[in-house]
Amino acid sequence: MNVKLLYFAWVREKTGLGEEVVDLPDDVATVTDLVRWLKTRGPEYEAAFERSDVIRTAIDQTHVAHDAAIANAQEIAFFPPVTGG
Amino acid sequence: MIRVQKENFDIGSEIERLRAGRTDIGAIVSFTGTVRDTAKGAPITQMTLEHYPGMTEKELERIEGEANARWPLQASLIIHRTGAMKPGENIVLVVTASPHRKDAFEAAEFLMDYLKTGAPFWKKEERADGDDGDWVDARESDEEARKRWKSPE
Numbered sequence: 132m133n134v135k136l137l138y139f140a141w142v143r144e145k146t147g148l149g150e151e152v153v154d155l156p157d158d159v160a161t162v163t164d165l166v167r168w169l170k171t172r173g174p175e176y177e178a179a180f181e182r183s184d185v186i187r188t189a190i191d192q193t194h195v196a197h198d199a200a201i202a203n204a205q206e207i208a209f210f211p212p213v214t215g216g
Numbered sequence: 217m218i219r220v221q222k223e224n225f226d227i228g229s230e231i232e233r234l235r236a237g238r239t240d241i242g243a244i245v246s247f248t249g250t251v252r253d254t255a256k257g258a259p260i261t262q263m264t265l266e267h268y269p270g271m272t273e274k275e276l277e278r279i280e281g282e283a284n285a286r287w288p289l290q291a292s293l294i295i296h297r298t299g300a301m302k303p304g305e306n307i308v309l310v311v312t313a314s315p316h317r318k319d320a321f322e323a324a325e326f327l328m329d330y331l332k333t334g335a336p337f338w339k340k341e342e343r344a345d346g347d348d349g350d351w352v353d354a355r356e357s358d359e360e361a362r363k364r365w366k367s368p369e
Contacts, residue, residue, distance in 0.1 A: 140266055140338035141351045192271035194334065208268060208336075212354030215265065215296060215337025216249050216308050216328060 134201070136169075138179070139210035142186060145179035155201075162188050162197045165207065180209075187212055217292070218276040220267065222299045224306055234291050234311055241290050243317035245324040247310045253303035255352070259344040265298045265307065268336035272296070279330040287323040289314050294327060296337065326365050333362040 137150045159168050166183050169176045180186065188195055189208040201207060227248055235241055251263045276294050283292060291313040301307060310327045314320040339352040 137268070139268055139336065140340070143266075189268070189271055189336070192268070192274050208271070210268070210336060211338060211351065213333065213336055214339045214352040214354050215267070215335050216332035 134204055135206045137206065137208040139208065141211055142179050142209050146175050160200060160202070162190075162195065162199050162201060162207070165201060166197070166209075185212065186210070218273065218280055218294045218296075220269075220272050220276070220296050220298060222297065224297070225295050225309055227306070227309060230293060230295065230309060231311055234293055234313060238290070240315070241313045242315040243320040244311065244313045245317070245320040246312075247308075247324050247328055248306055249308040249328075251301050251303045251305050251307060255341045255343070255350065260303065260341045261344050262300055262302060262342040263307075264300050264340045264342070264349070265296075266338045266340065267296075267298050271336050275335045276331070279327060279334060282330070283312070283323045283327050286326065287312075287314060287319040289319065289323055292323065292327070294331065296331070296335070298337070329358070329361045329365060332358045 132155045133152055134155055135150060135152050138146050138148055143149055156168065159165050166180050170180050186209050188197060190199060190201060190204045191206050227246065231244060231246060235244060253259060276296065280292055280294055283289065289312055293309065293311040295309040297307055310324050312320040312323040312327070314323070340349045341352060342349040
C-alpha cells in the first residue's frame with residue numbers, strides 16, 4: 132500500500148525529508164508498526180524516531196494515538212508535541 | 217472565522233471588522249500572543265513558525281466549532297501567523313464576542329488552551345549568540361490548562 136508520510140519540525144530535520152511516498156509492507160498495521168519499520172530504513176530514521184514516545188502522529192490530518200490502525204490512510208504525519216500560540 | 221497567514225495583522229482593525237454594524241454584542245475579548253525577546257534567559261533574534269498546511273486549518277476550525285458549541289458566542293476569530301517573526305511581533309490573535317463578558321472571557325481562554333495543545337504549529341528560536349536555533353519544547357502546564365476544560369460545567 133502506498134502512503135504519503137510527512138515530517139515536521141525536528142522530526143523533519145532528523146529524517147532530512149519533509150515528505151515521501153512509501154510502499155508499506157503488509158505486516159505494518161498500526162502507527163507503532165510503522166515507526167518500528169521506519170527505524171529500520173537508516174540511521175537518520177533511527178535518530179528521528181529515537182524518542183518515539185514523544186512523537187505525535189496524525190492520520191489524514193487528524194490526531195491519533197500510536198496504537199491506531201493505519202488501514203486506508205492516505206497521509207500520515209509525524210511531529211513533536213505542538214508549540215504554537 | 218480562522219485565518220493562517222504570513223503577514224502581520226492589526227488588532228484594532230480585526231476587532232472593528234468583527235463588530236461592524238452589530239448592536240447585539242455586549243462583550244468583546246481579545247488575546248494577542250507576541251514573540252518574546254528571550255528564551256531560557258538568552259536573547260533571541262527571530263522566531264520561525266512551522267505548520268502543517270491543511271491540518272492546521274482543520275484543527276483551528278474544529279477548535280472554533282467546539283468553542284461555539286460550548287458558549288453562546290456572537291462572533292469568533294482566530295488568526296495565527298507562520299514563517300519568520302522578530303521579537304515584539306504578533307504571533308496569534310483570538311477574539312470572541314458574546315452578550316455578556318463571562319462567556320467571551322472563557323471562550324477566548326478555551327480557544328488558546330486548545331490551540332496551544334492541538335493546532336499543528338512548531339516554534340523555532342534563533343539565538344542572538346549565533347548558536348543553532350532551538351525547537352521550543354511543549355510545556356506540561358499547557359497540557360494541564362487544556363485538561364481543565366474536559367468536563368463541561
